[in-house]
Amino acid sequence: MGGRWDASKGSTIFGTRSMPDGSFLMAGSPRVLPSAHSAMLVSDPIQCQEGDGLIIFRYWTSPMVRLRACVRRPSMGRRFDWCSDDVTVGDPGPAKITIPGSLQHTFEIVIEAYNFVLSAFGQEGGAAIIDDISYYSPAVYNCRTIAHRPPSTMWPSSLCATFSCGSMPNSSCLSSLGADWSLSSSSVLSHHLGIRHSLHGNYAFTRGPSTSSLIFSAFSLPSSALLEFCVYSASESGVLTVYSTAENTESRVELFHLPSSTGHNWSCNSVELASGTYKGIEFAVEGLENEWHSIGIDEISLIDPVTYQSICRR
Missing domain, CATH: 2.60.120 (Jelly Rolls)
Structure with a gap:
């Protein structure tokens, strides 16, 4: 009408x-x-x-x-x-x-x-x-089968501030995450137990015999995300464990555990983080026997599980 x-x-x-x-x-x-x-x-x-x-x-x-x-x-x-x-x-x-x-x-x-x-x-x-x-619709004749893609999550800008040091851009950034860590873009320590090469530019590394942690401060996720990171460990004794601590709790939850050497290669991994508010994420290294043993970490970032793109594009 x-x-x-x-x-x-x-x-x-x-x-x-x-x-x-x-x-x-x-x-x-x-x-x-x-x-x-x-x-x-x-x-x-x-x-x-x-x-x-x-x-x-x-x-x-x-x-x-x-x-x-x-x-x-x-x-x-x-x-x-x-x-x-x-x-x-x-x-x-x-x-x-x-x-x-x-x-x-x-x-x-x-x-x-x-x-x-x-x-x-x-x-x-x-x-x-x-x-x-x-x-x-992209087509209404002779259609291909394409699964539904949920809309991308609107990620808060505060996430990018929290994880801005994940690519280890400089020493001042690294020092804000934890003590007993150093920055390098080339080989470090011995050829046998050290790190022979970088992944992409700078990376963070720590050596024994002390226990070391990198800690990312509080943040909130409106939807689940993937925490991605790369690790280099030539030491059979060194252990890397990744923990999360949710809001309103003192208990850490183990997300990832690397109990042995990665050989002389960088190994990249991802773990799922559920939606919610977190007190922090901790990358804890222990078990390095002496100053010649080391573990390297690089490319810590959050990934959108729908698009598989970095939430914080660099």
Whole structure:
């Protein structure tokens, strides 16, 4: 249908003075309906979807009316294969809904309005209006199978401040992480028990017989991440253990344990960090028998497990 409504009444009903441009689609009821009764806008059949699809539309809903997008096989009524959460961005949107992953069969997209249950202030039922609908997919014929990729996490900038010294850029940075560590970009100590070469520029190393730790201070993760690091140990006696300490606890949790030599090579590893707040991460070295035994550490960084890119690009 087309036309415009009274702006003042529209603001009262829909909570916005914005209106559709030209023609629009409207569904509603002048009386209270059971909450499951719905109006459905159904697309033409689509042969397939390659990877994630995206539906975008503007909408207006009266109080208590809900909108969602669903996927079904043709002519299956309300037997949906998938439905989004209710749209909550606020009238008039736009609503942007991701249909996750490839669909290798013919399907229909359904925009469903339901919950016409208002009974207050002399008003009953409700209304829903939709305008400017679009659907995007990389392909709708001869589709490849591509898994759904969740949206990337928005990582706080404070994370990068905490791990800014992970690539061992300079000695002052290293000294902020712990004592008994030195910086080098070439070989150190003996050819047999020392470190013969760097990984990428500077690295941190410690020698026996003392116990040494590198400690990264408190930080928070809104989502799980990978802690990546590289280690060089020519000593059979030296042990590297990585610990995390969560907020509101004094107990350390062991994340990684290297009990023996890596040969004369850098070995890069990663461990998962669950979402949450941490008091710190500790790289603890012990068991180096004397000053000729050493362990090197480099390239400590956080990795986004979805994109496998560094959270803090250098």
